[in-house]
Amino acid sequence: MQVLTSAIFSSEGMQRVFSAGSAVQRMLDFEAALTRGLACEEVIPTSAVAPLLACCDASAYDLTALALAARDAGNLAIPLVKQLTARVAERDADAARYVHWGSTSQDVIDTGMVLQLRDALDLITVELAELADVLAGLAHRHRTTPMMGRTWMQHALPITFGLKAAGWLDALMRHQQRLAEMRARLCVLQFGGATGTLASLGDRGLAVAHAVAAALDLPLPHLPWHAHRDRFAEFATTLGLLTGTLGKIARDIALQNQTEVAELSEPVAVGRGGSSTMPHKRNPVGCAAVLAVAVRVPALVSTLLSAMPNEHERALGGWQAEWDTLPEIASLCAAALTQLRDVAEGLRVDTVRMRKNMELTQGLVMAEPVSLALAAEFGRARAHEIVESACHTAIDSGQHLQQVLQMDARVASVLGPERLAALFDPLSYTGEATAFVDRVLAAHRQRKAG
Numbered sequence: 001m002q003v004l005t006s007a008i009f010s011s012e013g014m015q016r017v018f019s020a021g022s023a024v025q026r027m028l029d030f031e032a033a034l035t036r037g038l039a040c041e042e043v044i045p046t047s048a049v050a051p052l053l054a055c056c057d058a059s060a061y062d063l064t065a066l067a068l069a070a071r072d073a074g075n076l077a078i079p080l081v082k083q084l085t086a087r088v089a090e091r092d093a094d095a096a097r098y099v100h101w102g103s104t105s106q107d108v109i110d111t112g113m114v115l116q117l118r119d120a121l122d123l124i125t126v127e128l129a130e131l132a133d134v135l136a137g138l139a140h141r142h143r144t145t146p147m148m149g150r151t152w153m154q155h156a157l158p159i160t161f162g163l164k165a166a167g168w169l170d171a172l173m174r175h176q177q178r179l180a181e182m183r184a185r186l187c188v189l190q191f192g193g194a195t196g197t198l199a200s201l202g203d204r205g206l207a208v209a210h211a212v213a214a215a216l217d218l219p220l221p222h223l224p225w226h227a228h229r230d231r232f233a234e235f236a237t238t239l240g241l242l243t244g245t246l247g248k249i250a251r252d253i254a255l256q257n258q259t260e261v262a263e264l265s266e267p268v269a270v271g272r273g274g275s276s277t278m279p280h281k282r283n284p285v286g287c288a289a290v291l292a293v294a295v296r297v298p299a300l301v302s303t304l305l306s307a308m309p310n311e312h313e314r315a316l317g318g319w320q321a322e323w324d325t326l327p328e329i330a331s332l333c334a335a336a337l338t339q340l341r342d343v344a345e346g347l348r349v350d351t352v353r354m355r356k357n358m359e360l361t362q363g364l365v366m367a368e369p370v371s372l373a374l375a376a377e378f379g380r381a382r383a384h385e386i387v388e389s390a391c392h393t394a395i396d397s398g399q400h401l402q403q404v405l406q407m408d409a410r411v412a413s414v415l416g417p418e419r420l421a422a423l424f425d426p427l428s429y430t431g432e433a434t435a436f437v438d439r440v441l442a443a444h445r446q447r448k449a450g
Contacts, residue, residue, distance in 0.1 A: 008289050010331040011127075011338045017119045018327040024066065025058035027080055027112035029216065031100065032056040034191075037211030038101055041204045048095035055087040075320070077105035102193055102201045102208065106226050106314065110190035113326065114218065117235055118187045120330040125179060127337035128242070129448075132172045134344040136444045139165040143437045146426040147263065147354040148365065155365050158358065158426035161349065163433040166440040168249045173440075173447060175242045182238045186231045189213040192224025195313045227310035232322055239333045240301035246336045247294025250287040253343065257284045263354045267346025286343035293336040300329050358426055363401035367391055369429045370405060370420070377414045386410055 006015060016022060035052045038044040061083055069079030081100045089096035100108075142161040149159035191209050192198060198205030213220040225231065256264040266284050303325045307318035358365065367387050374383035390408060394401040402424050405411045415423070422428055 008339075009293065009335045011123070011334040013123045014120060014331045014334040017116055017123065018331060020063045020067070021058045022116065022119075023076070023112065024061055024063060024080060026115040027077060027108045028056040028058055028084070029115060030103075030108050030111040030212075031081075031084060033212045033215035034101070034103055034208075035098070036215045037208045038098065040211045041207045043201060043204050043208060044098040044101055045094075048092070048098045051092035051095040052084075052088050052099060054091060055084055060087070075105050075109060077108040081105075081108070102198060102205070103191065104194050106319065107191050107193070107224075109323070110226070111216070111218075113232075113322075114187055114190065115216065117232075117326065117330065118183075120327075120334070121179065121183055121186075123334055124239075124242075124330070124337065125176075127334060127341065128172060128176055128179070131337055131341045131344060132169055132176070132444060133448075134341060135165050135169040135172065136441060138162070138344065138347065138349075139169055139437050139441060142349065142351075143434055144427065144430075145349070145351050145354065146358065146430065148358050155358075155361055157365060157368060158430050160430055160433045160437070161351075161354065162437045163430075164252065166437040168245075168252075169444060170440045171245045171248075173443060175238075175245060176447065178238050178241065182234050184219075186235050187218060188221040188225075188231070189216060189218045190224060190226070192226055196224040196226050198224075226314050226319075227312065229304070229308050229310060229315075229318070229322070232326060233304045233308055236301045236304035236326065236329050239329050240297050243294050243297045243333050243336050246290050246333075246340050250290035250294070250336075250340060250343075253347070254284045254287040254291070257287070261353075261357065263350055263357065265348045265350070266343050267348070284343075286339045289339045290336045290343075293332045297329055297332055300325050300332075304329075355426075362394060362399070363424055364391055364394065366424045366426070366429065367401060369423045370401075370411075370415075373419070373423055374411065374414055378410070 032053050035044070035049055039046045039049045061080070066076060066079050066083065069082075070076045073079050085096050085099045088099055139162045142165060145161040146158050147161045147164070149156045189209065189212060191212055193200055193205075198209065201208055209220055253264050253266075255261065257266065265282065266286050268282070303321055307315075307321045310318050367390075371380075371383045371387040374386060377383075378386065386408065387405070390401060390404045390411075393399070394404045397404070402420060405415075405420060406417065411420070
């Protein structure tokens with residue numbers, strides 16, 4: 001089935017990683033490593049190695065036939081091993097006796113999936129680093145650019161756009177750390193035979209396992225993990241957290257892209273963001289794609305979590321539910337990273353509009369610093385009452401809050417015109433915003449250097 005939306009909800013690199021040919025090749029890579037390991041430990045004759053390795057090329061296999069045969073076999077490994085055995089037999093009948101020796105279908109499929117997920121993590125790691133670099137640039141350039149901070153979707157107090165971008169970046173750096181830590185647990189060999197004991201290899205089982213792991217450049221875990229699916233579940237949940245953060249960034253940008261706000265807008269390009277009926281529209285299509293991913297991935301993550309309670313030594317249904325779900329999660333995450341990187345690289349920041357929006361409430365958002373300044377004379381509660389009353393007057397009369405306060409004798413006795421005007425400068429009340437930005441940027445530089 002051709003998926004027409006694959007360009008929106010995947011990436012070219014991830015489509016290659018999880019293509020049918022790649023899935024088969026990664027399983028054949030396991031079979032090739034198994035053959036080398038068995039021969040290395042003299043479990044099978046070395047004469048069997050060359051004929052078998054020569055047949056471990058996915059391009060020579062009938063993928064359609066494999067898919068159809070898997071329907072009745074219950075998994076792809078069984079028909080693949082059957083085809084592999086037949087191909088080896090055409091070259092060397094004796095060598096065909098040693099195909100898949102000592103292994104089981106789940107070893108082939110799980111290790112093949114681990115190899116694919118390792119490739120996927122390579123792509124995601126690069127894309128995430130690129131996005132982090134772009135956000136670091138935004139945070140640096142707009143370190144002191146004032147804008148309205150919003151809580152509960154309402155104007156709250158001034159912040160800087162650099163602080164908002166630094167918040168995005170800081171979250172992504174936590175995900176970089178999570179991915180690195182998760183990778184060490186995920187990328188390990190699966191090799192246990194029928195029930196995880198490697199009994200068919202006698203006293204050579206562990207030695208063969210070490211050799212297979214070395215051939216695939218995968219660490220050997222303490223023991224086979226057929227029925228313990230926390231590794232794959234952790235991969236899913238880690239990417240679920242990442243896509244949630246990507247969705248948060250996309251949501252922020254989309255909200256600031258609204259006509260009534262118009263502080264941020266996506267890059268302009270021919271054919272991008274248009275409407276089929278309204279020529280004036282510039283829709284945030286990149287943000288829409290990222291948000292769609294953020295909606296889809298949590299349910300897919302729940303599939304992996306739901307599949308964890310496996311039965312005894314090998315699962316019935318739970319394991320099988322992972323096969324299509326893991327690639328979909330990885331593909332969606334990669335798509336969101338690509339889309340958001342493109343948005344961030346060409347993000348248009350309207351600093352004039354940001355400043356203009358801060359004046360929409362005619363000074364009301366600067367009520368807190370005025371109240372704190374008056375508190376030194378009147379106490380916190382009384383100062384709050386004075387400023388709150390002035391806010392009501394400003395709203396009812398349509399006047400700027402600064403004008404109302406200037407006419408209040410109590411305020412004038414404490415705050416002169418210059419002092420009052422200074423309190424209405426948004427940059428005078430951004431607290432440690434620039435210091436926080438600098439801390440995040442320093443951490444980003446350290447991560448890149450280390």
